[in-house]
Amino acid sequence: MKFGRKKDLETTIESGENAIANKEVEGLSQGQIVLKRFLRHRAAVISLSAITGILLFVFSSLDMKIGPFHYRGWWKFGVDDLPELRYGDCPNGTVGCPTISLRPKFLGGAGIQLGQHPFGQDDIGRDYFALVMQGAQRSILVMVVIGIVAGFIGTVVGAVSGFYRGWIDAILMRFTDFIITIPVIIIGSVIGFHFGNLGILFLALYLGLFTWTGLSRLVRGEFLTLREREFVDAARVAGASNRRIIFKHILPNAVGVIIVSITLTMSGAILLETALSYLGFGVVAPDVSLGLLISQYQDSFTTRPWLFWYPGILIIIIALSVNFIGDGLRDAFDPRQRRQMTKKVRQQSTTLLNREAKSE
Amino acid sequence: MLAYIVRRLGVLGVILFGSSFILYNMAAIAGDPIGELRLSNDPAAKQAIIDLTLRLQLDVPPPLRYFIWLKGVLGIFVGKADFGLTRDNMSVFNEISQAIPITIRLVTTATIVAIVLGIALGITSALRQYTRFDYSMTFFAFLLYSLPIFWVAVLLKQFLAIRFNDFLSHSTVHRNSVLLLSLLSAIFWGSIFSRVRKTFWITFVSAALGTASLLLFMNQLEWYTNPRLGPITVFIFSVGIAFGVTHLSVGLSNRTALYSSLTMAVLALVIYFPIQSLFTAQSTFWQMILLLIVTIAVATGVSFMFSRIDRGPLIRTTILTAFLSASLIIVDKYMRTWQFYLKEDAINYRPVPTIGQVSDLLPQDDYWIRTLDILVHLFLPTIALTLISFAGYTRFSRGTLLEVLNQDYIRTARAKGLTERTVIMRHAFRNTLIPLPTIIVVDFAGIIGGAIITERVFGWYGMGTLFNRAITGQDLNLLMGVFFLTATLSVLANLIADLLYSALDPRIRVGAGK
Numbered sequence: 054m055k056f057g058r059k060k061d062l063e064t065t066i067e068s069g070e071n072a073i074a075n076k077e078v079e080g081l082s083q084g085q086i087v088l089k090r091f092l093r094h095r096a097a098v099i100s101l102s103a104i105t106g107i108l109l110f111v112f113s114s115l116d117m118k119i120g121p122f123h124y125r126g127w128w129k130f131g132v133d134d135l136p137e138l139r140y141g142d143c144p145n146g147t148v149g150c151p152t153i154s155l156r157p158k159f160l161g162g163a164g165i166q167l168g169q170h171p172f173g174q175d176d177i178g179r180d181y182f183a184l185v186m187q188g189a190q191r192s193i194l195v196m197v198v199i200g201i202v203a204g205f206i207g208t209v210v211g212a213v214s215g216f217y218r219g220w221i222d223a224i225l226m227r228f229t230d231f232i233i234t235i236p237v238i239i240i241g242s243v244i245g246f247h248f249g250n251l252g253i254l255f256l257a258l259y260l261g262l263f264t265w266t267g268l269s270r271l272v273r274g275e276f277l278t279l280r281e282r283e284f285v286d287a288a289r290v291a292g293a294s295n296r297r298i299i300f301k302h303i304l305p306n307a308v309g310v311i312i313v314s315i316t317l318t319m320s321g322a323i324l325l326e327t328a329l330s331y332l333g334f335g336v337v338a339p340d341v342s343l344g345l346l347i348s349q350y351q352d353s354f355t356t357r358p359w360l361f362w363y364p365g366i367l368i369i370i371i372a373l374s375v376n377f378i379g380d381g382l383r384d385a386f387d388p389r390q391r392r393q394m395t396k397k398v399r400q401q402s403t404t405l406l407n408r409e410a411k412s413e
Numbered sequence: 414m415l416a417y418i419v420r421r422l423g424v425l426g427v428i429l430f431g432s433s434f435i436l437y438n439m440a441a442i443a444g445d446p447i448g449e450l451r452l453s454n455d456p457a458a459k460q461a462i463i464d465l466t467l468r469l470q471l472d473v474p475p476p477l478r479y480f481i482w483l484k485g486v487l488g489i490f491v492g493k494a495d496f497g498l499t500r501d502n503m504s505v506f507n508e509i510s511q512a513i514p515i516t517i518r519l520v521t522t523a524t525i526v527a528i529v530l531g532i533a534l535g536i537t538s539a540l541r542q543y544t545r546f547d548y549s550m551t552f553f554a555f556l557l558y559s560l561p562i563f564w565v566a567v568l569l570k571q572f573l574a575i576r577f578n579d580f581l582s583h584s585t586v587h588r589n590s591v592l593l594l595s596l597l598s599a600i601f602w603g604s605i606f607s608r609v610r611k612t613f614w615i616t617f618v619s620a621a622l623g624t625a626s627l628l629l630f631m632n633q634l635e636w637y638t639n640p641r642l643g644p645i646t647v648f649i650f651s652v653g654i655a656f657g658v659t660h661l662s663v664g665l666s667n668r669t670a671l672y673s674s675l676t677m678a679v680l681a682l683v684i685y686f687p688i689q690s691l692f693t694a695q696s697t698f699w700q701m702i703l704l705l706i707v708t709i710a711v712a713t714g715v716s717f718m719f720s721r722i723d724r725g726p727l728i729r730t731t732i733l734t735a736f737l738s739a740s741l742i743i744v745d746k747y748m749r750t751w752q753f754y755l756k757e758d759a760i761n762y763r764p765v766p767t768i769g770q771v772s773d774l775l776p777q778d779d780y781w782i783r784t785l786d787i788l789v790h791l792f793l794p795t796i797a798l799t800l801i802s803f804a805g806y807t808r809f810s811r812g813t814l815l816e817v818l819n820q821d822y823i824r825t826a827r828a829k830g831l832t833e834r835t836v837i838m839r840h841a842f843r844n845t846l847i848p849l850p851t852i853i854v855v856d857f858a859g860i861i862g863g864a865i866i867t868e869r870v871f872g873w874y875g876m877g878t879l880f881n882r883a884i885t886g887q888d889l890n891l892l893m894g895v896f897f898l899t900a901t902l903s904v905l906a907n908l909i910a911d912l913l914y915s916a917l918d919p920r921i922r923v924g925a926g927k
Binding site for chain 2: 096227230231232233234235236238239240242243244246247248320324327328331332333334344347348351354355361365368369372373376377380
């Protein structure tokens with residue numbers, strides 16, 4: 054009898070915990086569950102809105118020419134404009150200081166306003182806000198292209214070698230090892246130094262060609278485990294072709310790993326681009342990127358710190374948001390990870406426990 | 414096992430051959446080392462072209478030239494490696510062997526600091542999972558992940574070096590800074606020890622008061638220009654270390670271990686004055702090593718005398734206490750050197766440098782001043798490198814510990830009635846450390862290549878600078894030399910990591926299943 058009671062107690066506790074977890078996902082599709090879990094990760098949601106905001110803000114600010122279309126940005130200056138340098142009202146006799154002011158008038162400031170050049174001007178008077186926006190566009194573009202290229206190659210290589218195994222796997226994995234031995238920063242510098250003038254897309258493409266290795270290993274591991282699962286056997290017995298098994302059965306289950314590592318690759322990519330540009334082997338002048346801006350003006354930090362602050366902070370915000378989104382996605386896709394039980398839930402289960410214990 | 418290693422080495426050889434072949438040809442086709450000279454009208458340029466062509470064998474097409482280079486490199490196995498010549502007619506081998514120690518000096522300290530701090534914070538944050546401390550550590554780690562190192566480096570130069578040097582000229586901490594620092598330390602310690610609200614406030618208040626009074630006291634003593642610990646402080650700290658180490662390793666209830674460690678603290682006080690006479694200007698690095706060996710020997714002897722049963726943990730505890738107390742004495746010596754260091758003409762009260770690896774103008778006759786100079790130059794780059802690499806260790810050790818804490822053997826340990834300390838330190842912590850060597854080894858190899866930017870920002874002449882020079886100067890042999898070294902290190906590191914992993918974790922067998 055006692056044994057039975059204990060078992061009862063256990064099932065009650067378990068169903069108490071599981072019921073809460075199960076109730077949440079009742080009648081929901083995979084995508085809805087993931088979305089629900091993602092939305093619960095507060096930092097990730099904030100980051101997602103931050104990065105959406107930044108994207109809209111940055112890409113709408115400047116004039117753009119896409120084919121025959123000419124888009125007019127809302128910002129009054131472009132990177133090629135040469136407005137007059139501001140003299141006079143800057144601290145310590147510097148020129149071209151930022152006009153942005155965030156201190157309202159009643160606190161003794163100049164009032165909340167942007168002014169003519171909110172981020173200041175560079176050496177020759179170009180509007181620094183426009184430069185930073187242009188740089189951010191470039192850096193984000195590089196980040197996204199690297200993410201796509203590396204994600205595609207990594208997924209294909211990992212999927213093929215994990216699914217087919219055998220000699221295909223051996224060859225592909227040796228090839229991966231071989232790419233890993235070449236440090237990205239070295240190969241990037243070698244190519245960047247000689248072909249830096251070929252433009253930003255070329256830079257992103259070849260960096261993507263060398264950053265897929267980690268991703269492909271993860272995907273391979275995922276495929277290796279998934280292909281041994283019962284549902285794959287079932288599909289095979291039902292007569293599904295390899296192609297169908299890969300695309301319909303395995304890939305949807307591996308998509309979490311893929312998306313998460315693509316996000317993390319992207320946050321690494323923006324830092325890689327800025328580092329290469331800093332060394333002078335990435336984006337080269339007259340093109341602009343955030344890393345290049347920092348490297349150009351690092352010596353003027355003591356006299357004109359704004360030339361250094363704005364691009365750096367923008368890099369950090371972008372990389373940080375992407376990292377947090379990746380974290381949120383990982384939590385959302387990984388059903389094994391137990392989330393924190395809220396205080397209320399914990400109390401409920403303890404009262405449940407106590408009641409059971411007392412009644413015994 | 415041996416067969417496995419040999420096979421892996423064979424594969425590594427093939428991989429290295431392939432990647433170096435590709436890189437060589439890519440770099441050779443992409444860069445023309447005599448391109449600039451060709452455009453010049455200077456009659457001397459013609460001679461220079463002929464010279465360079467002869468010396469670097471530029472008339473041989475790159476794929477064939479690669480094999481000439483490879484033949485030289487393979488000379489390693491017969492004891493005379495030939496990595497070719499740089500453009501300036503220097504031996505690449507010599508250049509690299511000069512640069513390597515500098516990079517290693519830069520990277521080792523940063524890696525050690527990052528590992529120790531990272532693991533400590535990671536484990537604390539795992540044990541305080543889902544508290545405010547944990548959340549802020551997570552945020553902090555992600556923030557560090559997202560920092561471009563060159564940007565941090567410039568900030569560090571400005572705020573740590575230049576401001577600190579300015580600060581030394583009046584050398585008192587301002588009232589507001591005292592308030593701010595006390596508040597920060599109060600929040601930090603309070604959030605670590607906050608199990609219940611009451612302990613939080615007790616820790617909070619005592620940490621705040623402690624920090625504030627310490628800072629004010631240090632102001633009074635002009636501690637920043639003339640720092641020192643003195644025998645009493647060394648003794649107090651040593652006693653604290655003895656208690657702390659014993660508590661963490663075997664628990665305070667083990668009286669023998671506690672007494673043995675306390676003996677080491679007393680010994681630190683006893684030898685404090687005699688040992689000062691050993692620290693002369695003529696001290697050498699080897700003397701320090703010798704002292705370290707003596708310390709460990711004494712600690713082992715003492716703990717042997719104390720212990721009868723269960724010697725291992727006790728000896729470890731005592732040695733650790735002895736080592737830490739001895740380091741305190743060394744730290745004290747360096748602190749006492751500080752004011753003489755400041756007075757040197759080459760330093761002139763602006764000690765923290767923003768650039769370089771040593772002060773060239775400093776007289777080299779005093780061991781302590783010389784090494785202090787090296788340490789001071791390591792300061793900023795180490796902080797920069799630590800900041801970017803320690804986030805990884807924090808996240809990793811946090812994740813691993815959380816995973817380990819969910820294992821059945823932890824539940825068993827708790828069910829046996831072991832104390833929480835034993836469960837955490839013996840059962841959980843040790844298993845957390847198992848996967849760490851793999852990432853440490855790989856990280857260390859990677860960071861040698863990754864120090865490129867750090868070296869550039871801080872003006873160090875290590876591997877990164879060589880690499881930079883090789884690319885901008887179209888110096889193929891130099892580039893290949895640097896690449897060969899980093900690539901070999903990284904593949905070897907991967908191999909060692911795999912072997913270590915299987916050695917530490919018996920569940921994993923290398924070479925199995927094939």
